[in-house]
Amino acid sequence: EAQVTQNPRYLITVTGKKLTVTCSQNMNHEYMSWYRQDPGLGLRQIYYSMNVEVTDKGDVPEGYKVSRKEKRNFPLILESPSPNQTSLYFCASSLSNPGWDTEAFFGQGTRLTVV
Amino acid sequence: TQLLEQSPQFLSIQEGENLTVYCNSSSVFSSLQWYRQEPGEGPVLLVTVVTGGEVKKLKRLTFQFGDARKDSSLHITAAQTGDTGLYLCAGAGSNDYKLSFGAGTTVTVRA
Numbered sequence: 297e298a299q300v301t302q303n304p305r306y307l308i309t310v311t312g313k314k315l316t317v318t319c320s321q322n323m324n325h326e327y328m329s330w331y332r333q334d335p336g337l338g339l340r341q342i343y344y345s346m347n348v349e350v351t352d353k354g355d356v357p358e359g360y361k362v363s364r365k366e367k368r369n370f371p372l373i374l375e376s377p378s379p380n381q382t383s384l385y386f387c388a389s390s391l392s393n394p395g396w397d398t399e400a401f402f403g404q405g406t407r408l409t410v411v
Numbered sequence: 412t413q414l415l416e417q418s419p420q421f422l423s424i425q426e427g428e429n430l431t432v433y434c435n436s437s438s439v440f441s442s443l444q445w446y447r448q449e450p451g452e453g454p455v456l457l458v459t460v461v462t463g464g465e466v467k468k469l470k471r472l473t474f475q476f477g478d479a480r481k482d483s484s485l486h487i488t489a490a491q492t493g494d495t496g497l498y499l500c501a502g503a504g505s506n507d508y509k510l511s512f513g514a515g516t517t518v519t520v521r522a
Contacts, residue, residue: 300453329509336420338499338514339454346508354509386453394503394510397442397461402453 298323302387302403309377309410317372317406319387325401327390328370329354330362332383333405339386345370346393377410384408414438415500417513425521427489432516434500435482441503443476443483444510448497457485490520 300321309315321328329344331354341354345364359381361373370389374381387403394400415436424430434443442461446454458467460476460483467474471494473486487494500513 331512336514338417339501339512341509341511344509352508355511388453393508394442394501397459399444399456399459400454400501400510402455404451404453 298401300387300389300401300403302385302406305404305406307406307408309408311378311410312376315374315377315408317374317385317387317408319370319372319403320368321370321387321389321401322368323389323391323401324367325389325391326367327392327394327398328364329388329400330360330370330372331386331388332356332381333386334383342372342385377408379410382408382410415502415511415513417498417500417516419516420514421517421519423519423521424490426492430487430490430518432485432498432518433482434484434502434513436502437481438502438504439480441480441507443480443503444501445474445483445485446499446501448499448515454497454499487518490518492520492522494518495520 330342331339343362345351385406388400390398390400444459445457448454458474463478463480465476471488497515499515501510
């Protein structure tokens with residue numbers, strides 16, 4: 297089954313404790329991205345990757361890091377989480393650049409709470 | 412960042428009624444997509460429109476892309492309770508490598 301898998305689904309952590317949210321896709325997609333979803337603000341892109349070892353900032357990259365060492369995996373790293381990073385996070389993948397009329401497939405989301 | 416404004420923010424209607432959701436921007440998009448998101452799930456693509464003036468129909472859902480490719484609308488005819496969800500529009504520019512999302516319209520269809 298074609299899917300994007302995120303882990304964990306729920307996470308409560310304390311300020312400053314490094315964490316990683318994993319994302320894996322089994323569709324051999326080149327393009328992957330991370331979004332955060334906050335009430336009234338919709339989905340905002342954090343980082344994206346057009347292929348292995350190619351990543352770039354989205355609209356809200358501060359406080360986040362990513363890596364793309366393998367095509368299928370795109371982890372999101374919070375080196376020193378803060379309460380304003382409490383949010384619902386989504387990983388997405390697509391065959392190519394979203395501007396080329398291609399569908400984005402989303403994971404089920406990770407609800408992160410930083411206290 | 413290309414801003415997409417959706418209206419209304421919330422919509423509550425009775426089953427069987429019609430509804431329209433709007434997505435507007437000052438920017439031109441090479442393509443515009445509509446997604447639906449249910450609680451606890453990620454968004455799922457409903458449709459992509461790419462040509463100015465294009466109209467696409469998906470059963471009771473009708474999607475329209477503005478002539479200038481700056482706006483779009485989603486019309487649902489004879490809404491059902493299963494249409495309840497968060498509807499998101501998303502646009503991509505021709506020289507853009509990212510998808511910009513609107514804030515979404517929460518639709519509630521009452522039985």
